[in-house]
Amino acid sequence: MIRRLTATALLLVLFSVVLFNVNAKEEQDGPNEYNVSGNTEQTGTAITPPNAASGLQVGDVAPDFTLENLEGEEVTLSDLKGKKVFLNFWATWCPPCKVEMPEMQEFHEKYGDEVEVIALNATASEKKQEDVFKFIEQNGYSYPVLLDPTNQVNDEYQTITIPTTYFIGTDGKIQQPRHIGPMTFDFMEDMKDKLD
Structure with a gap:
């Protein structure tokens, strides 16, 4: 012992x-990298190799995917074409993710008919998939949560740091630079107004 x-x-x-x-x-x-365990004031969580890709850029077509939501229904990104989409990558163990999620809920409640907020969980990084269900239920979040059990979509979107959010316009293209770190309600309102 x-x-x-x-x-x-x-x-x-x-x-x-x-x-x-x-x-x-x-x-x-x-670039600065931080140990954010227990400190929710940092802007992201990552271990980044020095030659890491820079992610998708403004003007790129958002890569299509099909994943299941918490109810087991399939959601395909291209089915949302014609809507504004905030595609947010997160995990239950990520302190900055926990900071932004109440603001995302408030935004979803106010603007859910104008912008589809999709919270895409890095499920392969979770201890247990059930942790995601418990976390969402305990906090009462009602925006769509998708599970990425192999982190294939996280890899395709090159989300090395979480939370990371992509802003997809009605044309299915990324229209604003991705945001790394927690979003505020005011920031989300600003992004909503910048998307076509």
């Missing part, structure tokens, strides 16, 4: 040292 505790403590110390060194190097050499 003591050996296990000692080994666990040693691993935590080593992990902390590595994380500190990575963060210190990033501050000197490139």
Whole structure:
């Protein structure tokens, strides 16, 4: 028992040292990355390789996909053509995601007839798929939640950091730069008005 505790403590110390060194190097050499565990003021959660792709760009056609929602019904993105869509990538373990979700709910309640808010869960990163159902039910979120059990759609959209939101216009194209980090209600209103 003591050996296990000692080994666990040693691993935590080593992990902390590595994380500190990575963060210190990033501050000197490139974009900031943060350890957001427990700190909801950070703008995203990720481990990003140095040669990571930059994601889809404004003007790109949003890649089509079909995923199941929490009720087991299939939802296909291209079926939403003609509507404005906020495609938000998130996970239950992501503190910044938890910050924006009440604001997304408020936005959905006010503008759900104008903008389709789709919360696409990085299900392969969850401990258990049931955690997603519990989280949504406990918090009373009513906007559509889709499950990505293999993270195929997350990979296709190159969502290295979550939360990440893509803004898709009625033409099925990405019309505004993707947003990395939690969104506020005011920001979502602004994005709604910028989409055609």
